[in-house]
Every structure is written in C-alpha cells, then in structure tokens.
Amino acid sequence: GAIFVRRDIDGSIVYEGPDTGEVPHLIRELCGSLNESSTEPLLVRAALAHLNLVMVHPFRDGNGRAARCLQSLVLARTGVLSPVFMSIEECLGQHTQEYYDVLATVGGGSWQPARDTRPWVEFMMTAHVRQAQTLLDRVRESEHLWIALSELVADLRLPERSLAALFDAAQGMQVRNGTYRASFEIASEQISEQTAGGDLRRLVEAGLLETRGERRGRHYVAGAPLVELMDRIRGGRSTSALR
Numbered sequence: 001g002a003i004f005v006r007r008d009i010d011g012s013i014v015y016e017g018p019d020t021g022e023v024p025h026l027i028r029e030l031c032g033s034l035n036e037s038s039t040e041p042l043l044v045r046a047a048l049a050h051l052n053l054v055m056v057h058p059f060r061d062g063n064g065r066a067a068r069c070l071q072s073l074v075l076a077r078t079g080v081l082s083p084v085f086m087s088i089e090e091c092l093g094q095h096t097q098e099y100y101d102v103l104a105t106v107g108g109g110s111w112q113p114a115r116d117t118r119p120w121v122e123f124m125m126t127a128h129v130r131q132a133q134t135l136l137d138r139v140r141e142s143e144h145l146w147i148a149l150s151e152l153v154a155d156l157r158l159p160e161r162s163l164a165a166l167f168d169a170a171q172g173m174q175v176r177n178g179t180y181r182a183s184f185e186i187a188s189e190q191i192s193e194q195t196a197g198g199d200l201r202r203l204v205e206a207g208l209l210e211t212r213g214e215r216r217g218r219h220y221v222a223g224a225p226l227v228e229l230m231d232r233i234r235g236g237r238s239t240s241a242l243r
Contacts, residue, residue, distance in 0.1 A: 002111075003057050016110040017057040026056045034074060046074035047124035051117060055107060068092070084135065088124075091131045098123065144233050145170055152225075156206055161191065162199045169209055169222040170230045175200070176219045 003017030018026060030052050038045060050071035057063050068089060075086040092099050102123040108115050149166045153159075164183040165175045181196045191199075200220055203209040209220040222230070 005057060014104065014109070015057070015107055017055070018111040023056060023058050027058055030056065042075065042078055043125060043128055044121055046071045047121055048117060049074050050124070051103075051106065051120050054103065055111060055113070088127045088131045090134065091127045095127070095130075141233050142167075144236075145230065148229055148233070152208075152229075158202060158206065159199055162203055165200060165203060165220070166208060166226065169220060170226040172222070172230075174212075174219040174221060175209065 002019050003023075004013050005015040005017065006012060007014050017023075030049070034045075034049055040048075050067040053067040053070050054063055059066060068087075071088075072086050102119050106115060106117055106120045146163070146167060149163055149170065150160075153163055153166070161184070165180050168179075168183075169175050177193060177196045177200065180200065181191055181193065184191055200209065204211055204220065204223075208223045208226055210223050212219050212221055
C-alpha cells in the first residue's frame with residue numbers, strides 16, 4: 001500500500017507517498033541519478049535531492065533529517081566540505097513553517113513526480129542566501145568585536161592575550177581556566193594555570209568578567225560592559241528583506 005504522512009495534532013493525512021513496492025526502485029533511481037555527471041547547478045541538484053527523498057519517504061521516521069543530510073552530502077561530494085558553508089539547517093530551523101508550506105505546495109498532497117518544483121528551488125536558494133547573510137553578519141560582528149576589545153584592553157592596560165577570554169565571553173560562552181589555556185595551545189603557545197588564573201582575576205576586577213561557581217565548577221561570564229558592547233554591535237546587523 002501507499003505511505004501516509006499524518007499531522008501530529010489530529011492524525012489527518014497530509015501526504016500520500018508512493019506505493020511501498022515502488023520505493024526500492026525509486027531510491028535506486030535517485031541514487032543512480034546522483035552518481036551521474038550533471039551540468040545542473042550544484043545548489044539546485046542538492047535541493048532536488050532533498051525534495052525527492054522527502055517525497056519518496058522511505059523511512060518510518062526521520063525522512064526530513066535524512067533529506068537534509070543528503071542535501072549536504074551532494075554539496076560535500078564536490079568539495080564544499082565545511083558545514084558552515086554547506087548546511088542550511090539553521091535557516092530551515094528559523095523558517096520551519098515556510099519549509100512545510102512549500103513542501104505541501106510542491107507535493108500536492110500525494111506522490112506526483114511531474115509537479116512543478118520551481119517553488120521548492122526558489123525557497124532553497126533563498127535559504128542559502130539567508131544563511132550566507134547570517135554568516136557574513138557574524139564575520140563582521142567578530143571583526144568589530146575584536147577591534148573594540150583590543151582598544152578596551154589597551155586602555156585598561158590588560159594583557160593582550162586576555163582578548164581570547166573576552167572575545168569568547170562577549171559571545172555568550174562560559175570561560176574556564178582550562179579552556180582559556182587551551183585557546184593558546186591551538187596556536188602552539190602555552191600559558192600556565194597560574195598565569196591564566198591571574199589574567200581572569202584581573203578581568204573580573206576590571207568588571208569585564210563575572211565569576212560563577214566554585215572550585216572545579218568555577219567559570220566566568222561576560223560582565224555588563226561586554227554585554228552592552230555586544231548588544232551595540234549586534235544592533236547593526238543587516239536588515240535584508242530576505243530575513
């Protein structure tokens with residue numbers, strides 16, 4: 001029989017997939033097409049791979065997750081290896097209803113492989129643009145933050161190396177003695193536990209960090225000046241109509 005996708009709230013059928021007997025053949029056909037050379041634009045090919053797997057719906061659960069992984073795999077096979085650039089998971093998470101709406105539009109409620117896929121491709125291309133804009137915003141924020149922190153450290157005559165702790169804390173991360181030291185090991189540098197502890201104490205005394213927890217649970221978070229600084233920087237984010 002056919003595969004039925006039901007709405008969680010009331011159990012009503014929102015999509016009728018292909019007959020289960022057709023699924024193995026359809027999956028082989030999809031894999032075969034992805035293994036062939038193609039002149040189709042890479043982003044379009046990856047988006048259609050996602051759509052086809054969702055529409056065939058071969059698994060009892062997790063079809064959407066598998067389809068998003070397949071989309072990333074198609075991109076990765078051509079050398080786009082960084083998840084930062086090949087994944088649009090974050091964007092889809094922010095536009096979940098739009099994602100389901102366009103699936104419903106393109107799917108038409110049942111397995112109809114001849115339907116127009118242009119709304120889906122347009123949605124996915126928009127998602128890539130949105131994700132790229134988010135990444136660009138973060139790069140610019142990081143640049144502005146580093147410059148502002150450098151000036152702050154110089155004005156307060158704090159160790160320049162303490163920029164690493166301030167940068168992480170300003171972005172909402174918890175800073176620990178061990179993670180602070182580890183940030184230097186990545187660059188083949190080392191500081192002692194005592195030196196790291198001294199740096200962090202000075203940052204607390206300057207009001208830039210606040211202490212949380214005791215002994216092994218001790219960590220540091222951004223103080224009010226860092227929170228205000230980050231708020232100002234994020235206030236300058238892009239207001240693109242694609243948001």
